[in-house]
Amino acid sequence: MNLTLEYPRSPNEKMAGLAHIPRMIDKARAAHQNTLGEYIFPCPLDEMLLEFVGVDFKEFSKISQSENDAGVAAWVKEKCRHQNAESLEKINEALLNKKPDDPKSWEKFKKIRDGINSSRTDINTWVGLIDLEEGRC
Known part of the structure; x- marks a missing residue:
């Protein structure tokens, strides 16, 4: 692969x-x-x-x-x-x-998520973010 x-x-x-x-x-x-x-x-x-x-x-x-x-x-x-x-x-x-387990991780998470699609505030888990990043949701 x-x-x-x-x-x-x-x-x-x-x-x-x-x-x-x-x-x-x-x-x-x-x-x-x-x-x-x-x-x-x-x-x-x-x-x-x-x-x-x-x-x-x-x-x-x-x-x-x-x-x-x-x-x-x-x-x-x-x-x-x-x-x-x-x-x-x-x-x-x-x-x-x-989910991110500290403020620094949350900031990193939000930056990545919002860079992909800032309207997807429903995404709040690492798996959700992965699927968002890879175009599955």
């Missing part, structure tokens, strides 16, 4: 019951190919999810290179076998609803 030419999948997309996994796969593959562009891997959302799954970004990157999406999904399911549905729902909510 070349993220200098196309966007990664939305953080809203799920795989193995978890939001953001498909996006992380895209970023891991792009990082491996040196085509990450301006994207960050691992970003703070990636780190939240990696901690939940119980792996580091190097291990996730390695499996993302050696497996197709179905293989990565099976691997993630195996890693999360000890998690129940409630835990999966909680991490999804935490990821999808994460």
Whole structure:
């Protein structure tokens, strides 16, 4: 995947019951190919999810290179076998609803959002901002 030419999948997309996994796969593959562009891997959302799954970004990157999406999904399911549905729902909510957590982050967030579309004051989460930036909302 070349993220200098196309966007990664939305953080809203799920795989193995978890939001953001498909996006992380895209970023891991792009990082491996040196085509990450301006994207960050691992970003703070990636780190939240990696901690939940119980792996580091190097291990996730390695499996993302050696497996197709179905293989990565099976691997993630195996890693999360000890998690129940409630835990999966909680991490999804935490990821999808994460907002800037201090005044400096809010200022950065608003500057980016307002630079894209100042009328979209309804966008107040990082995932919302990502989808706005990438033209999905």
